[in-house]
Amino acid sequence: MTKLLIGSALLSSLLFAGGNVAPVTEIPVVEEPMVEDTSAWNFELSPYLSMSSISGTSAMGLAGASNIDVNFDQISDALEFGVAAHFEALHNSGWGLWLDYNYVSLGGSQSGPLGNSLSIDIKQSVFEGLGMYRQNLSNGTMDYTAGVRSWRMKITTDFLTQRKIDEDWVDFIVGARWTQNISENWKFMLRGDIGAGDSDFTATAAAGFRYDINEYLDLDIQYKALWVDYETGTPNRVGHFKYDTTTYGPIVGINFKF
Secondary structure, eight states: OHHHHHHHHHHHHHHHHOTTOOOOOOOOOOOOOOOOOOOOEEEEEEEEEEOOEEEEEEEETTSOOEEEEEOHHHHHHHEEEEEEEEEEEEETTSEEEEEEEEEEEEEEEEEOTTSOEEEEEEEEEEEEEEEEEEEEETTEEEEEEEEEEEEEEEEEEEESEEEEEEEEEEEEEEEEEEEEEOSSSEEEEEEEEEEEESSSEEEEEEEEEEEEEETTEEEEEEEEEEEEEEEESOTTSTTOEEEEEEEEEEEEEEEEEO
16 A cells, blocks of 8 residues: 555655656647749830820021921821830839830922922831839839930932931930829829930820720820920031931820730
8 A cells, every 4th residue: 555655645646746756748730931022123014095296397408407396196197107115124123124115207299389299208206215223212213214215217209309308316314203193093203304415305295094994904195295305417418417306195005014
């Protein structure tokens, strides 16, 4: 009996005091590894329609400067071919690339006062290649841009004699674009740039709205004005060309995001 009591006391002390009994080992919990988003770039491609008018002055060769005042209806009547698109690539570091290309070919003819035919053919292209840095704001973004704007103008007129202008020039530009969220689907955008180089002056101002249709598609509506003041050669001499104009009007585009 005494031995039984002593054995029970020892067993109880081992169970309650911990003694030499090894603790129960917990079963380890295996956590799923975190899968990071490997997509470091976001891209946007926006074909757009520019419903522009042009006003200003122009001069070719021996002819003096003449006023330009061409509205969108006149441009659309003379339009032979046109293409316009905007592309952006943005890295998650905030750095990105901005490309914009607009090409238009216009042509037309009419009878002169002496029964001769007057014909004109104009081909104009404007290309922008910019670097971009995006700063995130509390309810929007600010994009800072810098790069080049390249122009190409080919003009052929045929009245009694044929005259040709084939000019290209490059300007360096800096600018910014502010985008503000105004609702779940709507954004307001305001942008501008300024520069010079081969031309004496060039600038852009634009404002508009973007509507998020879904995750991959936006509707982009803007009003844009583009200024340029370019001149080469000596006035009233062969080889002279002056193009001091403002191209302005609404722009409508479909923006694909991927």
